[in-house]
Amino acid sequence: MYIDRLILQNFRNYDNLNIEFSPGLNFIIGENGIGKTNILEAIYIASNIRSFRNIPDSEIIRWGENYYYCKSLIKENEYRKFEVGCNIDNGNVRKKIKIDDREIKKASDYFGKLLTVVFIPVDINIVSGSPDLRRRFFDSVISKIDPSYFEVLNKYKKILSSRNTILKQLKEKRSNYYNELDIWDSMFADSSYFIVKKREEFIEEFSKLFSLSYEKIAGTDSVPVIEYNSSIKSMHRDEILSELQQRRDKDILFGSTGIGPQRDDYLFLNNKRLFVNYASQGQKRIAAISLKISECDIIEKITEKKSLILIDDIFSELDKNRRENMIGLFQRGNQVIFTMTNSGYFDSMNVISTYKRFLVNYAGITEN
Amino acid sequence: MSNPSKYLDDLIREFSKLPGIGTKSASRLAFHILNMAVEDTERLIDSIVSLKKNIGTCIICGGISDEERCSICRNESRDSGLICIVENARDVLTIESTGKYSGLYHVLMGLISPLDGIGPEELNISSLIKRCGSNDVREVILALNSTVEGDATTLYLAKILSNLGIKVTRIARGLPVGADLEFADCATIIKSIEGRVEL
Ligand SMILES: Nc1ncnc2c1ncn2[C@@H]1O[C@H](COP(=O)(O)OP(=O)(O)OP(=O)(O)O)[C@@H](O)[C@H]1O
Ligand SMILES: [Mg+2]
Ligand SMILES: [Zn+2]
Numbered sequence: 001m002y003i004d005r006l007i008l009q010n011f012r013n014y015d016n017l018n019i020e021f022s023p024g025l026n027f028i029i030g031e032n033g034i035g036k037t038n039i040l041e042a043i044y045i046a047s048n049i050r051s052f053r054n055i056p057d058s059e060i061i062r063w064g065e066n067y068y069y070c071k072s073l074i075k076e077n078e079y080r081k082f083e084v085g086c087n088i089d090n091g092n093v094r095k096k097i098k099i100d101d102r103e104i105k106k107a108s109d110y111f112g113k114l115l116t117v118v119f120i121p122v123d124i125n126i127v128s129g130s131p132d133l134r135r136r137f138f139d140s141v142i143s144k145i146d147p148s149y150f151e152v153l154n155k156y157k158k159i160l161s162s163r164n165t166i167l168k169q170l171k172e173k174r175s176n177y178y179n180e181l182d183i184w185d186s187m188f189a190d191s192s193y194f195i196v197k198k199r200e201e202f203i204e205e206f207s208k209l210f211s212l213s214y215e216k217i218a219g220t221d222s223v224p225v226i227e228y229n230s231s232i233k234s235m236h237r238d239e240i241l242s243e244l245q246q247r248r249d250k251d252i253l254f255g256s257t258g259i260g261p262q263r264d265d266y267l268f269l270n271n272k273r274l275f276v277n278y279a280s281q282g283q284k285r286i287a288a289i290s291l292k293i294s295e296c297d298i299i300e301k302i303t304e305k306k307s308l309i310l311i312d313d314i315f316s317e318l319d320k321n322r323r324e325n326m327i328g329l330f331q332r333g334n335q336v337i338f339t340m341t342n343s344g345y346f347d348s349m350n351v352i353s354t355y356k357r358f359l360v361n362y363a364g365i366t367e368n
Numbered sequence: 369m370s371n372p373s374k375y376l377d378d379l380i381r382e383f384s385k386l387p388g389i390g391t392k393s394a395s396r397l398a399f400h401i402l403n404m405a406v407e408d409t410e411r412l413i414d415s416i417v418s419l420k421k422n423i424g425t426c427i428i429c430g431g432i433s434d435e436e437r438c439s440i441c442r443n444e445s446r447d448s449g450l451i452c453i454v455e456n457a458r459d460v461l462t463i464e465s466t467g468k469y470s471g472l473y474h475v476l477m478g479l480i481s482p483l484d485g486i487g488p489e490e491l492n493i494s495s496l497i498k499r500c501g502s503n504d505v506r507e508v509i510l511a512l513n514s515t516v517e518g519d520a521t522t523l524y525l526a527k528i529l530s531n532l533g534i535k536v537t538r539i540a541r542g543l544p545v546g547a548d549l550e551f552a553d554c555a556t557i558i559k560s561i562e563g564r565v566e567l
Binding site: 159162166169180182183186 | 487488519523528
């Protein structure tokens with residue numbers, strides 16, 4: 001699938017924007033702070049409802065205005081028109097999402113209909129940041145290729161906080177909640193067994209793709225693998241249940257659940273050595289990029305759909321060779337939208353696909 | 369915008385507070401009432417007032433009732449050995465509308481939800497246990513939605529009731545996951561009751 005046209009009203013610095021993209025490669029070039037990332041953000045919102053920058057919707061509305069509107073027209077896809085509108089009225093933010101003129105009310109109804117994979121500078125935190133960033137990344141990828149995972153994951157989150165609430169009540173010795181705890185234990189065992197099994201299967205496949213694309217960018221560099229680490233890895237449902245019941249007193253003492261998917265991590269390893277502990281900034285960047293390339297690969301393999309690729313200015317940390325290896329990797333039939341500050345990067349690239357080049361300045365966007 | 373009558377304004381405002389009624393339908397209703405015969409408007413007002421005055425909760429099942437015990441609990445031709453457990457009184461109407469269920473009901477008036485501060489004590493459960501212990505109940509059907517709260521309540525009741533030696537079943541999952549009983553059609557409801565599974 002690819003985005004044919006993007007139409008924005010009062011979105012960040014754009015009062016009105018209407019651009020037509022190439023189905024191949026697109027390069028958006030302009031100086032710092034001119035509004036390049038804002039364009040990727042708009043496309044990302046059409047696909048994920050939320051921005052990749054962790055900010056409230058009200059921030060996205062053009063200063064001095066009270067609404068924004070964003071429309072993406074998609075081709076070679078079952079769904080064609082994605083609209084997100086957001087207005088603010090007396091401090092109340094209201095957001096409306098439509099796919100092909102039908103209003104969408106539930107997250108599970110829009111997820112996976114417009115497939116985008118985004119490469120942004122902060123991706124490096126998936127590699128070197130806290131485990132919850134890795135869990136969030138992998139959860140979002142598995143959800144895209146398996147709607148049942150998304151559904152169970154949401155239930156599991158509610159089950160976990162319900163169980164923790166009961167644990168805290170028991171800690172405060174409030175009445176006979178033990179009967180209730182049994183119920184939550186059993187539901188926790190069911191859902192976490194499902195999740196951990198899916199994660200295990202997924203990582204086995206994903207890690208191979210990851211190592212492959214790392215190797216393609218880095219060449220001679222020795223290649224890390226991803227290992228899934230879980231407190232209940234390979235346990236059967238009943239084993240999880242008895243483990244929960246054995247450590248009940250501890251869980252009550254801490255008022256929280258000590259085992260389960262919420263404690264999982266994904267480790268980058270090279271001959272048992274932790275990648276983050278020795279890797280350079282450039283190597284971490286390559287790992288982050290490889291994660292996203294493997295995301296495209298696995299989505300394609302399982303859904304047989306080509307994601308739209310959004311790449312926000314991730315070239316600066318890489319040397320010339322690796323930059324060129326990367327450009328090669330992106331000419332794979334997907335539509336790609338790059339942003340960059342320096343058209344020099346563009347001139348040195350070996351672009352074989354059809355492409356469009358956009359220059360952004362204070363007068364607006366021009367194609368050239 | 370200002371209407372020529374404050375009385376009309378008031379009625380439109382009251383109507384538009386009702387579910388599913390916007391300002392346009394509210395004003396259509398208000399104009400309709402304006403043109404109604406006085407006796408008809410009085411009958412309408414009466415029916416609203418008597419509804420509020422007279423409807424209460426059945427002391428047996430917790431459903432809505434005009435008397436101490438509701439018409440379903442009083443009906444001796446119904447199968448008193450079979451109790452269908454539902455979340456709220458509206459679910460009773462939904463299942464009754466199929467005309468195919470001849471047992472009795474028990475309305476929980478909610479579901480277990482620790483995150484909303486609702487535990488078993490907050491629900492209409494103690495009278496259910498009394499009901500099941502004292503007479504000839506042979507089977508209890510759990511007809512709760514398959515949300516996290518519905519599942520938790522189902523498991524909780526299954527455990528307590530099977531300890532009393534009663535057969536406990538839950539409706540078949542013909543309903544799409546998370547779908548409310550309210551939105552299912554008659555055929556689906558009948559099928560999911562007929563295909564109920566033992567817990
Ligand atoms: N709500 C808003 N209303 C108006 N303008 C905004 C709003 N939010 C951000 N901007 C403008 O957008 C600019 C940032 O745009 P963007 O992040 O797309 O820049 P960029 O071209 O990607 O820059 P860089 O090369 O530094 O990454 C800011 O300078 C700011 O002036
Ligand atoms: Mg930027
Ligand atoms: Zn009754």
